[in-house]
Amino acid sequence: MTLYAAALENNIATMAAYCRDRGVELAPHGKTTLAPQLFRRQIAAGAWGISVATPDQIALCRSSGISRIFLANEFVDQDAIAWVISELADDRDFEFLCYVDSVEGVHLIADGLRAARTDRPFDVVIEVGYEGGRTGCRSAEAAREVAAAAAAVSGLRVIGVAGYEGGIGHELSDDVLRSVREYLGFVHSVGSELTAAGLVTDSGSGIILSAGGSIFFDEVVEAFSQDLLPGQRPRVLLRGGSYVSHDSGIYSRLSPFTRPGALPSYRLIPALRVWGQVLSCPEAGLALVNIGRRDTPFDEGMPIPEVARRGKDGPLRDVRACSVSQLNDQHAFVTVPGKMDLEVGDWVGFGISHPCTAFDKSHLLPVVDEDYHVIDFIRTYF
Numbered sequence: 582m583t584l585y586a587a588a589l590e591n592n593i594a595t596m597a598a599y600c601r602d603r604g605v606e607l608a609p610h611g612k613t614t615l616a617p618q619l620f621r622r623q624i625a626a627g628a629w630g631i632s633v634a635t636p637d638q639i640a641l642c643r644s645s646g647i648s649r650i651f652l653a654n655e656f657v658d659q660d661a662i663a664w665v666i667s668e669l670a671d672d673r674d675f676e677f678l679c680y681v682d683s684v685e686g687v688h689l690i691a692d693g694l695r696a697a698r699t700d701r702p703f704d705v706v707i708e709v710g711y712e713g714g715r716t717g718c719r720s721a722e723a724a725r726e727v728a729a730a731a732a733a734v735s736g737l738r739v740i741g742v743a744g745y746e747g748g749i750g751h752e753l754s755d756d757v758l759r760s761v762r763e764y765l766g767f768v769h770s771v772g773s774e775l776t777a778a779g780l781v782t783d784s785g786s787g788i789i790l791s792a793g794g795s796i797f798f799d800e801v802v803e804a805f806s807q808d809l810l811p812g813q814r815p816r817v818l819l820r821g822g823s824y825v826s827h828d829s830g831i832y833s834r835l836s837p838f839t840r841p842g843a844l845p846s847y848r849l850i851p852a853l854r855v856w857g858q859v860l861s862c863p864e865a866g867l868a869l870v871n872i873g874r875r876d877t878p879f880d881e882g883m884p885i886p887e888v889a890r891r892g893k894d895g896p897l898r899d900v901r902a903c904s905v906s907q908l909n910d911q912h913a914f915v916t917v918p919g920k921m922d923l924e925v926g927d928w929v930g931f932g933i934s935h936p937c938t939a940f941d942k943s944h945l946l947p948v949v950d951e952d953y954h955v956i957d958f959i960r961t962y963f
């Protein structure tokens with residue numbers, strides 16, 4: 582699996598420019614790549630910090646010198662909570678926030694704070710979910726109850742409200758768009774309600790509203806552009822992760838920057854390509870290539886044959902007319918239409934669908950330039 586240097590640079594710069602243009606902030610989701618080298622580049626391009634999903638990902642960020650970390654998940658491990666509290670006490674430059682969606686979750690953090698007797702506040706955002714979805718308060722009443730419990734704990738600050746719309750659907754149908762808009766409107770309304778009730782604190786530059794993967798972030802920006810209360814703009818924190826490599830499948834079809842009718846002036850380029858060689862052509866119209874489920878994502882669509890090359894340095898030819906019908910652990914079944922010729926030994930480059938299940942396939946990704954020379958390596962920590 583290779584990463585294209587120019588595409589990577591383009592994607593990091595494009596998302597940074599979009600956020601700057603819209604006056605919103607970005608905490609790119611680090612779980613997509615678990616590659617601190619990329620985290621640092623995203624931050625250098627203007628990202629506020631890095632979002633993570635698990636305590637070990639917090640540790641990876643801490644040991645990689647990332648000073649602003651958003652655990653966009655519930656935080657219930659008491660040892661990990663105690664460790665974060667001590668890190669906050671020891672390092673005044675370390676900023677941390679996490680979700681909370683239950684009174685029990687508030688109590689777990691409160692226990693940690695009581696035991697530590699620190700003067701650093703511990704920041705949380707109330708997570709708001711939707712019926713049938715993942716974590717998150719299902720009603721404004723539940724959110725109010727959790728926020729009130731948190732506000733009553735000395736040292737605990739509720740600094741905003743968050744959610745995640747990306748699980749609602751992986752298509753742009755009217756139904757999905759309606760549900761996404763309704764949900765984001767609900768997250769915003771909970772933010773307004775908690776602000777009006779005095780249950781959220783402005784931690785510096787506005788009360789936080791956070792949502793946004795790499796598919797509906799334009800909807801998030803639109804929904805969260807309204808004031809929370811008259812004259813009180815929220816501080817919007819997006820969390821896209823997949824944009825960094827983009828892909829040739831689901832995100833190419835759905836990203837606001839590449840889907841049909843995409844936003845002009847922003848462009849994402851697929852940065853990942855998986856290479857394999859034809860092992861056998863045992864039947865007409867079938868080539869077996871030596872990449873499989875160990876090497877490429879397949880949960881959101883099969884890899885997409887894009888280019889092929891004969892020998893070590895033959896010219897690249899377009900093989901987009903081919904397709905993958907099946908993947909075994911180490912084999913791809915490539916359907917080859919009549920006119921295409923793939924021979925044993927040919928190299929085939931596949932685009933991928935779904936970055937989040939791509940980076941975990943490799944510990945070391947070669948970064949290549951336009952001439953396919955390896956110019957760098959990106960280490961991942963899965």
Ligand SMILES: Cc1ncc(COP(=O)(O)O)c(C=O)c1O
Nearest residue numbers: 610653745794795820821822823
């Ligand atoms: C809570 C949360 N935020 C943000 C993201 C990033 O979404 P994407 O992978 O579409 O960039 C995810 C991805 O699963 C997520 O679970």
